[in-house]
Amino acid sequence: MNPLLVSSIIGASAGIIGTGLGGMIAFFLDTPSKRLLSTLLSFSSGLMIAVVCFDLLPKSFEIGSFACGIMGIILGVAVIIFCEHLIYRDMESKGKNELLKTGILLTVGIALHNLPEGLAIGSGFTAYESYGLGLSLVIALHDIPEGVAMATPLRAGGMDKLKVFMLTLLSGVPTGLGAFIGYLLGGISPMFISICLAFAGGAMLYITCAELIPESVELYKGRISSLGLLFGVILGIVISSMM
Template sequence: MNGNLILFLFLSVVSLLGTLLGSALGLLIKKPSKKLLASMIGFAGGLMFSVVVFDLIPECLNKWSFIYTLITIIMGIIFIYIVDNFLRKRNICTNKHLQIAILTAVGLMLHNFPEGIIMGCSFVVGGSLGLKMCILIAIHDVPEGLAVTAPMLASNVNPLKIFIYTAITALPTAFGAAMGLFIGNISQTVLGTSLGLASGIMLYVVCFSMIPEAIEFSGGNRSKMGILLGILFGFVMCTAL
């Protein structure tokens, strides 16, 4: 029991490292110009698009059939569409950039939960495999921290609050790791559902929020180049890891 507790604490710290590093990179520039924000948000959007297309959806297809994958992706899109409209109509979040950050965080939190389960179960299978998965997921989470940070920078949120909010998006990884440690193996249905929903949510956020916002900041080649570089970097990252 004590061993599992120590391992859980270790996994919790690892789950935060990548996300907070991405957030720190975004916060290094205190007053970014509109062109730089366009590049950052475009890059983060392109990166998220690549992660969905080259990582999440293929992983989901490995867990169950094409039709169930498609259904859960559509469910994720519908869910975040409802959340998006609720925020707009109720004026819960009137700042558009902050709203994008919230929607991005929701998608990432759903995405991070199955990541945590994989991490926890990997340690149950074998220590070396678990350590490898920890390193890979920490690297993988760096752009996620940037994806949440960039829109909040655009809405002039306090840097300390940005750091705290970004850390919160990593918490589901720790919860998932705890579950993975105790169940010992992954339920294909739960994992496939989580991955499908996360894919749909992230696709909606990228296509209807992040990319349009990047282009709005800078209608020129800056935003488009950021999107393209994000997609290419994401492809390389997903292929290499």
């Protein structure tokens, strides 16, 4: 089979299976209490913070440079604020709630994040097939908590279980596109990958700090929410250490 096609299929599968497995949590959230929702949202926030701070950004600084990383973060925050403005303006006219808006915004952020992961997979296949395969497996595992983080606010906002699950699957598709581009370009510029990773990190960090954490605190003000955040960070560090 064509190596380019293999790289693209494996890349897409890694993203879709990873976020899809995390998105399956939607089927278990029927009528969750505010306490449970707050805990899940704060836990998801902790996962995202750890993935960004202990995986995406350090990798960005290592591949490119500190300046590239900072530039990518600023661009990521700016673009997601612009997307936030467009999404919120559209959904407010339709009377949608805040959790649903947050979930959709997070879906955009994770889809943006999956593109540079695909670039890494495609570039890996141009070097050694075994390296590309190993990287795909690790990225699939790494995407599971992102699927959880995405599905929780969408389901809590009232979106149908199947729609939530389908969205988590679709958010993994950009990994396949990234793998296709990465393989075509072969030794793609490290600076470009660095900026892409930091861009995704900045976008996700903004969504977590500006949306997920405030929503979890508003839902339930007890200590369990803070503990959920801490446990999320710890699990995220463990997952990042596997990368």
